[in-house]
Amino acid sequence: MNSQIPASAVLQIHALQVAYAGNVALDLNSLSIGKGEIVGVVGANGAGKSTLVNALAGWSRGSPTVKGDICLHGVQVSQWATHDRIRAGLLLVPEGKLIFSSMSVEENLSTTFTPKAGPGKKVYSRDEIYDLFPRLKERRQHLGSQLSGGERQMLGIGRALMMGPQVLMLDEPSIGLAPKLVAIVLNTLRTLAHSGLSILLVEQNVRAAIEVVDRLVLLERGKSVLEGSAKQMENDPRIAQAYLGVQAA
Numbered sequence: 001m002n003s004q005i006p007a008s009a010v011l012q013i014h015a016l017q018v019a020y021a022g023n024v025a026l027d028l029n030s031l032s033i034g035k036g037e038i039v040g041v042v043g044a045n046g047a048g049k050s051t052l053v054n055a056l057a058g059w060s061r062g063s064p065t066v067k068g069d070i071c072l073h074g075v076q077v078s079q080w081a082t083h084d085r086i087r088a089g090l091l092l093v094p095e096g097k098l099i100f101s102s103m104s105v106e107e108n109l110s111t112t113f114t115p116k117a118g119p120g121k122k123v124y125s126r127d128e129i130y131d132l133f134p135r136l137k138e139r140r141q142h143l144g145s146q147l148s149g150g151e152r153q154m155l156g157i158g159r160a161l162m163m164g165p166q167v168l169m170l171d172e173p174s175i176g177l178a179p180k181l182v183a184i185v186l187n188t189l190r191t192l193a194h195s196g197l198s199i200l201l202v203e204q205n206v207r208a209a210i211e212v213v214d215r216l217v218l219l220e221r222g223k224s225v226l227e228g229s230a231k232q233m234e235n236d237p238r239i240a241q242a243y244l245g246v247q248a249a
């Protein structure tokens, strides 16, 4: 499916194909994220959501073959090593949450590699992270291993923000969280997008995702089968029936 590529696209993906031992897990024609835009990727277990963000970040759990174009601000990064992508601001908060369990919250934030800020590159300070997530400030002496799932999520996002993200990717940030915490985490993403950050949000929780994203892509068996604005998708009977539990008129 072809998506319209906004002129100001921060991240552009074209003909991205990822295969594990010859089995294609992801086959995506095109996807783009504009400045300050939140694009959601939803789909069932095994649809290829993690495969997508891992391929973009240059990570993998196995040794997949990755083909296609990944352009950050028009620069092809698909052959770049993970650490170079991180330096360029293509940052993934994975399911493991990007935190150190044996360090306190404060230590986790203090030991984060922070690049210099530059034009169009915001690097958050520790205090700004505490302002964004007051709960982390309250828990600053607690070890990573003592945090709740939601607090770990906030800390993972906090660490990524201190690394100067251009595109922040999150793999199922709502998983295992109480609805109130899901709302806190996802609403914070909205605040970050307003400040100009581009976000790729992978979610199984379509109901929660649709509340915060600008656009939504539905993946099925590695392919985009439906794509549109949050509003269009909300009203699409295929989404409404299957994911929102709404009876089609």
Ligand SMILES: Nc1ncnc2c1ncn2[C@@H]1O[C@H](COP(=O)(O)OP(=O)(O)OP(=O)(O)O)[C@@H](O)[C@H]1O
Pocket: 020, 025, 043, 044, 045, 046, 047, 048, 049, 050, 051, 052, 061, 062, 063, 204
């Ligand atoms: N390291 C790997 N080796 C072989 N196959 C893999 C590997 N990682 C993922 N796959 C397969 O690729 C497909 C997509 O998996 P992926 O983890 O991307 O799905 P997902 O949409 O993130 O699912 P979930 O919602 O359960 O996290 C699945 O069929 C999965 O079994």
Ligand SMILES: [Mg+2]
Pocket: 049, 050, 051, 171
């Ligand atoms: Mg996954």
